Amino acid sequence: MIELKSVTKRFGSETAVDAISLTVNRGELCALVGTSGCGKSTTLRMINRLIEHDGGEIHIDGRPIREFDGRVLRRRIGYAIQSTGLFPHWSVARNIGLVPRLLKWPAARVTERVEELMALLGLPVEQFADKYPAQLSGGQAQRVGVARALAADPDILLMDEPFGALDPITREGLQVELRDLQARLQKTIVFVTHDMDEALALADRLVVMKAGRIVQQGRPLELLRAPADAFVASLLGGDDRGLKEAAITPVVERMRPLSPRLLPQARIAREATLHQALAMMFRERVERLAVVDDEDMPVGEISLRGIVGAGLSEGRDR
Amino acid sequence: MPGREAPVNRVVPTLAVTALVTWLWLPLGSIAPNRIVPGDAYLLAQAVGWSLAMVSCLPLLGLLAVAWRPTRSGYRVALALTLLLLAALPFWLALMAQQHLDPELPQARVGIGAAWWLMLFWLSLLLIELRTRLALAGWRLALSLVPVLAGWWLAGKGLESLALRQELAGREEAFGEALVQHLLLVGGAVGMSLLLGAAIALAMRQSPRVERLGFALLNFLQTIPSLALFGLLLAPLAWLSARFDWLSALGVSGIGWAPAFLALLGYSLLPMVRNTFVALSGVEPGVLEAARGMGMSRGQVFRQVRLPLALPVVLEGVRITTVQAIGLTAVAALIGAGGLGTFIFQGLGQAAMDLVLLGALPILAMALAVDALLGALTRRLDHRAGQTTGTIE
Numbered sequence: 001m002i003e004l005k006s007v008t009k010r011f012g013s014e015t016a017v018d019a020i021s022l023t024v025n026r027g028e029l030c031a032l033v034g035t036s037g038c039g040k041s042t043t044l045r046m047i048n049r050l051i052e053h054d055g056g057e058i059h060i061d062g063r064p065i066r067e068f069d070g071r072v073l074r075r076r077i078g079y080a081i082q083s084t085g086l087f088p089h090w091s092v093a094r095n096i097g098l099v100p101r102l103l104k105w106p107a108a109r110v111t112e113r114v115e116e117l118m119a120l121l122g123l124p125v126e127q128f129a130d131k132y133p134a135q136l137s138g139g140q141a142q143r144v145g146v147a148r149a150l151a152a153d154p155d156i157l158l159m160d161e162p163f164g165a166l167d168p169i170t171r172e173g174l175q176v177e178l179r180d181l182q183a184r185l186q187k188t189i190v191f192v193t194h195d196m197d198e199a200l201a202l203a204d205r206l207v208v209m210k211a212g213r214i215v216q217q218g219r220p221l222e223l224l225r226a227p228a229d230a231f232v233a234s235l236l237g238g239d240d241r242g243l244k245e246a247a248i249t250p251v252v253e254r255m256r257p258l259s260p261r262l263l264p265q266a267r268i269a270r271e272a273t274l275h276q277a278l279a280m281m282f283r284e285r286v287e288r289l290a291v292v293d294d295e296d297m298p299v300g301e302i303s304l305r306g307i308v309g310a311g312l313s314e315g316r317d318r
Numbered sequence: 319m320p321g322r323e324a325p326v327n328r329v330v331p332t333l334a335v336t337a338l339v340t341w342l343w344l345p346l347g348s349i350a351p352n353r354i355v356p357g358d359a360y361l362l363a364q365a366v367g368w369s370l371a372m373v374s375c376l377p378l379l380g381l382l383a384v385a386w387r388p389t390r391s392g393y394r395v396a397l398a399l400t401l402l403l404l405a406a407l408p409f410w411l412a413l414m415a416q417q418h419l420d421p422e423l424p425q426a427r428v429g430i431g432a433a434w435w436l437m438l439f440w441l442s443l444l445l446i447e448l449r450t451r452l453a454l455a456g457w458r459l460a461l462s463l464v465p466v467l468a469g470w471w472l473a474g475k476g477l478e479s480l481a482l483r484q485e486l487a488g489r490e491e492a493f494g495e496a497l498v499q500h501l502l503l504v505g506g507a508v509g510m511s512l513l514l515g516a517a518i519a520l521a522m523r524q525s526p527r528v529e530r531l532g533f534a535l536l537n538f539l540q541t542i543p544s545l546a547l548f549g550l551l552l553a554p555l556a557w558l559s560a561r562f563d564w565l566s567a568l569g570v571s572g573i574g575w576a577p578a579f580l581a582l583l584g585y586s587l588l589p590m591v592r593n594t595f596v597a598l599s600g601v602e603p604g605v606l607e608a609a610r611g612m613g614m615s616r617g618q619v620f621r622q623v624r625l626p627l628a629l630p631v632v633l634e635g636v637r638i639t640t641v642q643a644i645g646l647t648a649v650a651a652l653i654g655a656g657g658l659g660t661f662i663f664q665g666l667g668q669a670a671m672d673l674v675l676l677g678a679l680p681i682l683a684m685a686l687a688v689d690a691l692l693g694a695l696t697r698r699l700d701h702r703a704g705q706t707t708g709t710i711e
């Protein structure tokens with residue numbers, strides 16, 4: 001668990017982070033969003049003590065971080081940055097094994113772990129282990145960076161725009177991977193991103209920052225439905241906010257039991273989002289879809305009215 | 319590979335034709351009765367006769383033919399021809415000496431002419447061109463030069479009358495001493511400036527004020543002409559050695575190796591400090607942030623990340639400094655520091671150009687060798703750092 005209590009950081013006369021308070025529980029993924037220069041990276045760096053906070057307190061698992069040795073703390077916290085920061089004179093495998101080696105794991109265990117991670121991140125060992133970072137594409141390098149952050153199996157992960165240079169497909173794959181990892185292993189993750197869809201899709205807790213302060217924080221749906229001010233509203237997509245909400249609401253939530261009416265031809269998977277259902281209706285020129293399970297068996301139906309939530313009041317305070 | 323079928327190579331024939339022209343129409347060498355008299359120039363045909371002169375041109379014509387339809391094997395043949403020409407080079411001088419030297423005159427000597435030097439130059443350019451065409455590794459090229467050197471060594475036996483050799487005769491010991499002295503001065507100054515330079519660069523990284531001061535001082539030092547610097551050092555050093563017996567016992571005085579060494583050190587410091595400083599500061603911030611972010615200690619970051627990444631640039635500084643010091647040490651002979659420059663200034667004084675060459679040629683060779691060796695080492699380290707993607711294979 002990470003707790004920040006009115007944490008402040010000043011660079012000279014400029015206040016980069018201004019008395020922010022934030023709690024990220026174990027197993028939670030917290031996304032920091034905000035315009036450039038609002039203090040997101042500074043916040044991350046204070047948590048692993050790459051820079052020291054000037055005011056307030058930061059606790060990890062209930063202990064103030066100043067009680068830890070900085071190096072020991074950082075070896076316990078995974079850190080991935082957009083520029084990757086891979087060592088250009090080290091091979092991919094050596095880069096990934098950095099923290100385990102710092103922790104003096106036996107060589108065989110390091111090798112095993114490196115290969116495990118490369119497989120996890122879709123980097124075939126024979127093809128990539130001996131390459132140097134300069135020989136990688138931007139996306140491959142970022143995956144190596146994430147693998148390195150995960151190497152020593154840290155409880156806490158700090159990620160500063162780690163998927164910035166990835167194509168949408170790889171990116172989505174890694175997002176799923178990350179969410180899965182976090183759900184399975186109860187990682188505590190603080191994630192900085194400029195991609196609002198990514199933040200909405202991944203975050204348990206969304207934190208909007210502006211000029212060193214937290215403007216609003218909460219579950220993504222809460223923020224989408226009730227943005228604190230015009231800044232949050234426009235950051236979250238302005239007029240598109242409704243569609244973004246649809247994009248993170250699963251179809252099952254608005255599904256109705258099968259009606260005695262004729263079953264619609266067009267069908268949509270139960271796990272799909274309302275956004276996808278809308279797109280399907282638009283494409284097929286219909287107002288009703290059959291909702292099917294993994295075996296393609298109809299389990300319900302969803303209508304345009306249902307998606308929009310007309311006459312639905314429980315959707316508001318769900 | 320698509321590049322291999324390139325229709326006509328323009329570099330090889332251009333060089334071959336130019337070589338042909340200069341080889342035939344410029345003097346191959348000269349014969350002088352003694353070291354002072356300028357001597358008579360001989361064209362190739364006059365020196366060795368028309369038939370042999372024609373034979374000597376055949377490999378060049380061969381090169382032209384190969385360049386017409388260049389293939390990989392064609393380039394191999396061209397390389398062999400070039401090496402053959404190179405190996406044969408001293409034999410033409412030996413032949414000339416044999417046919418034209420008057421055995422009655424023990425002082426008579428063979429001078430090397432423009433055609434010979436230029437041929438050496440064109441052939442070197444050809445080697446470079448063929449090396450890139452064949453993507454030859456440096457060490458393979460060096461290996462292929464071994465038979466050439468063997469040829470030169472053989473030819474050397476028949477060339478006692480070469481003016482250079484005559485100048486060396488009777489000076490072997492002095493030459494050896496000068497060579498060692500030259501190497502000692504260069505090695506000492508470069509080694510010392512590396513140590514000092516690294517220390518200064520590290521100190522300058524601690525604070526911007528030290529950085530500004532350091533660069534201002536070193537830049538100023540660099541602007542003083544070398545002779546003036548020797549002069550400036552003369553008085554204080556003479557005074558010091560007069561004051562302290564142990565200094566004069568070490569051979570420190572206003573002239574000699576001590577001021578030369580100090581001046582060399584002064585000139586070497588700027589490039590050394592600048593490169594070391596830039597190298598250490600130039601490591602990408604993201605890499606350093608990640609290194610610390612993974613939990614490396616400051617020492618580990620320096621030793622495992624900053625230093626290895628800076629090394630190629632530091633070595634670049636060593637290369638520049640060494641080449642510069644090799645040249646400057648020649649000037650230091652003027653204040654009695656010894657070294658190969660001694661022969662240059664003696665030769666200038668006696669109007670004996672061959673004696674000048676005796677000093678200048680080894681200096682040139684030394685500078686080229688250091689340049690090539692350190693350059694190769696730098697590229698190797700750079701390659702490990704993944705900055706280059708390697709040669710086409």
Ligand SMILES: Nc1ncnc2c1ncn2[C@@H]1O[C@H](COP(=O)(O)OP(=O)(O)OP(=O)(O)O)[C@@H](O)[C@H]1O
Binds near residue numbers: 036038
């Ligand atoms: N080392 C530093 N020295 C001085 N000022 C700094 C330093 N690091 C950050 N700042 C300042 O602190 C503020 C916040 O920077 P920070 O890097 O946290 O922004 P960010 O939210 O991560 O922005 P971006 O989205 O562009 O990455 C900026 O105004 C920046 O200029």
Ligand SMILES: [Mg+2]
Binds near residue numbers: 040041042160
């Ligand atoms: Mg940032």
